[in-house]
Amino acid sequence: MKAYVFPGQGSQEKGMGAELFDAFPEQVAKADEILGYSIRELCLEDPDGVLDNTRFTQPALFTVCALSYLKKLEDGEEKPDFVAGHSLGEYAAHFAAGLLDFETGLSLVKRRGELMSLEEGGGMAAVVGIDREKVAAVLNENGFSDIDIANLNTPVQTVISGKKDDILKAEGVFTGTEGCSLYKVLNVSGAFHSRYMENARQAFTKELENCSFGRMDIPVIANVTALPYEEGKSAEILSKQLVSPVRWVDSVKYMMDRGVDKFEEIGPGHVVTGMVRKIMRFSKSS
Numbered sequence: 001m002k003a004y005v006f007p008g009q010g011s012q013e014k015g016m017g018a019e020l021f022d023a024f025p026e027q028v029a030k031a032d033e034i035l036g037y038s039i040r041e042l043c044l045e046d047p048d049g050v051l052d053n054t055r056f057t058q059p060a061l062f063t064v065c066a067l068s069y070l071k072k073l074e075d076g077e078e079k080p081d082f083v084a085g086h087s088l089g090e091y092a093a094h095f096a097a098g099l100l101d102f103e104t105g106l107s108l109v110k111r112r113g114e115l116m117s118l119e120e121g122g123g124m125a126a127v128v129g130i131d132r133e134k135v136a137a138v139l140n141e142n143g144f145s146d147i148d149i150a151n152l153n154t155p156v157q158t159v160i161s162g163k164k165d166d167i168l169k170a171e172g173v174f175t176g177t178e179g180c181s182l183y184k185v186l187n188v189s190g191a192f193h194s195r196y197m198e199n200a201r202q203a204f205t206k207e208l209e210n211c212s213f214g215r216m217d218i219p220v221i222a223n224v225t226a227l228p229y230e231e232g233k234s235a236e237i238l239s240k241q242l243v244s245p246v247r248w249v250d251s252v253k254y255m256m257d258r259g260v261d262k263f264e265e266i267g268p269g270h271v272v273t274g275m276v277r278k279i280m281r282f283s284k285s286s
Helices: 025-035 039-044 054-074 089-096 102-118 132-141 164-175 195-209 234-241 248-257 271-285
Strands: 002-006 082-085 122-128 148-154 157-163 182-185 262-265
Touching: 002 054, 002 089, 002 271, 025 039, 025 054, 025 102, 039 054, 054 089, 054 102, 082 089, 082 248, 089 102, 089 234, 102 195, 122 164, 132 148, 132 157, 132 164, 148 248, 148 271, 157 164, 157 195, 164 182, 195 234, 248 271, 262 271
Parallel strands: 002 082, 002 262
Antiparallel strands: 122 157, 122 182, 148 157
């Protein structure tokens, strides 16, 4: 069985989608109309140096991932048995599954990026080498109650999220923890997937409630629950996603337990592929 997985922020790169824009002129024209700027120019040239800005990153990645999926189908590939996306990638998964059309998905992502970019003063860091239980214990034992666990990327890579000052203070504690091989402060402006996104969540919920979702023809695994979406639950779960951990390890394991043995990353980069390989390796060795 096969699953398509879609990347999130951090996978963007100048030049992405070069082979796609001429192949799908209708979608590119719609993207330009929705966004108010040239998606081709942003992705290929990034003349204003904004591709790494959340407000622009999110619609750019969604567009490239969605067009990459359409190219797969155009090339005669069969639809996968499951789809999933890491954070932002979950919107491309919704598109692939028929829950969102291209224009609706892009409009949602545009608004999501705008709202998330407004939440400043936060930070995130990747903790590598220790498991999620150890990360939680270190936070608890050292009084970092204002830091949340944001991404469970692999069995030994967990991302934490909180106020920027707290994230910087926590570095010394984690680097001094046995087993921790890396503490990397991420280049983000906000404390994504944490309680600090509550204002963004409330504003975004209104957008989601006014959105029309289609019928799901491929199971989508939710970041929030690591289980397939139930019909009619997309707005609720996508709202919760902003303030909840990305349960990527559990999502991949869910698909593996149901017979998925091939994961293919659809979109730019290989970040998600690397995570999946580590999860599969740990699962086989445990």
